[in-house]
Amino acid sequence: MTTPIVDLHNLTKIYTGKPEPAVADISFTLQPGEIVALLGPNGAGKTTTIKMLLGLITPTTGQALVCGYDTAVPWQRQRAMPHLGAVLEGARNIYWRLSPTANLRYFGTLRGVPKQELEQRIEFWLNRLDLQDVAHKEVRFFSRGMQQKVAIAAALLHEPDSLLLDEPTLGLDVQAAKLVETIIVELAEQGKAILLTTHMMALAERLASQILIMNGGQTIAHGDTNTLRYQFPKDTAVEIWLNGVMGEGDVRWFEHKYDNLKIAHQKEATVLAWPDASQQQILQLFADLDAHAYVVNRIERREANLEELFLRLLEAPSVTV
Numbered sequence: 001m002t003t004p005i006v007d008l009h010n011l012t013k014i015y016t017g018k019p020e021p022a023v024a025d026i027s028f029t030l031q032p033g034e035i036v037a038l039l040g041p042n043g044a045g046k047t048t049t050i051k052m053l054l055g056l057i058t059p060t061t062g063q064a065l066v067c068g069y070d071t072a073v074p075w076q077r078q079r080a081m082p083h084l085g086a087v088l089e090g091a092r093n094i095y096w097r098l099s100p101t102a103n104l105r106y107f108g109t110l111r112g113v114p115k116q117e118l119e120q121r122i123e124f125w126l127n128r129l130d131l132q133d134v135a136h137k138e139v140r141f142f143s144r145g146m147q148q149k150v151a152i153a154a155a156l157l158h159e160p161d162s163l164l165l166d167e168p169t170l171g172l173d174v175q176a177a178k179l180v181e182t183i184i185v186e187l188a189e190q191g192k193a194i195l196l197t198t199h200m201m202a203l204a205e206r207l208a209s210q211i212l213i214m215n216g217g218q219t220i221a222h223g224d225t226n227t228l229r230y231q232f233p234k235d236t237a238v239e240i241w242l243n244g245v246m247g248e249g250d251v252r253w254f255e256h257k258y259d260n261l262k263i264a265h266q267k268e269a270t271v272l273a274w275p276d277a278s279q280q281q282i283l284q285l286f287a288d289l290d291a292h293a294y295v296v297n298r299i300e301r302r303e304a305n306l307e308e309l310f311l312r313l314l315e316a317p318s319v320t321v
Helices: 044-052 074-083 099-111 115-130 144-156 173-189 201-207 225-231 249-259 279-291 306-315
Strands: 006-013 023-030 035-040 059-068 084-087 162-166 193-197 209-214 219-222 235-243 262-266 267-275 294-302
Touching: 006 044, 023 044, 023 059, 023 193, 023 209, 023 219, 035 201, 044 059, 044 074, 044 162, 044 193, 059 074, 059 235, 084 144, 084 249, 099 115, 099 144, 115 144, 115 294, 144 162, 144 173, 173 193, 193 201, 209 225, 219 225, 249 262, 249 279, 267 279, 279 294
Parallel strands: 035 193, 035 209, 084 162, 162 193
Antiparallel strands: 006 023, 006 059, 209 219, 235 267, 235 294, 262 267
């Protein structure tokens, strides 16, 4: 196995006056070319973990190593930072009164990009992220998604070995989000290690080779994306699509009568999702639907997706693949 670019050992952070640790004994690695998705509800400890990795917060115990350098030790942090690029959600990663070009010149110079290469890299990333038409406009007039793209370009200018992306597609339209996804995959193919935090389970499922799920500062699941789900019963859900929108009174009646049945509206249709329903239960449900004059459009079975597994994991014992 290759030497990991990022290596977290038993990382723990306890804030003064807080009874419980914000992060408790977190360990994982980032290998070259690997995309790891760090998932968890708000307050799970994801941002604290990333800030310890970046050396912005000193861990209470444990180590965050980048290319072998401990980011909690000032002189080692200086050696580690050229290997890292980061875009933090909710933070001002760029200067709003500067244009994309001026931002990239500033951050490129700050990070030691050779002057003769800097202009070429700026031009490349402005074009790659479709920013060339606004290259000289002040960032403060941009949408949140456009600002996010400038921040991603700034994080990549010095060609880091590892990239930390906190909600990278937040605020992006569909086309821009797809472009960022494509770039993330390309960077991984080039050997860069990428740590991705997101609330978009479908994004994590598409991109990540490894999933780490946190809750209450602890790891509750960690493993290969394709095999993590097999740590749990391979539940399937029955989906029943009805023509028309079910009335609120009927929604309450059906969900009260049938345990675990969830009913949602999809435009002009109604979708009933029922995990692990037996054939006899489905036949009884069909009889009730017919008695209420609802027309079934289609019925299908599907395996639980990552979002459903994520919700189940929050209530399950910790597992590691």
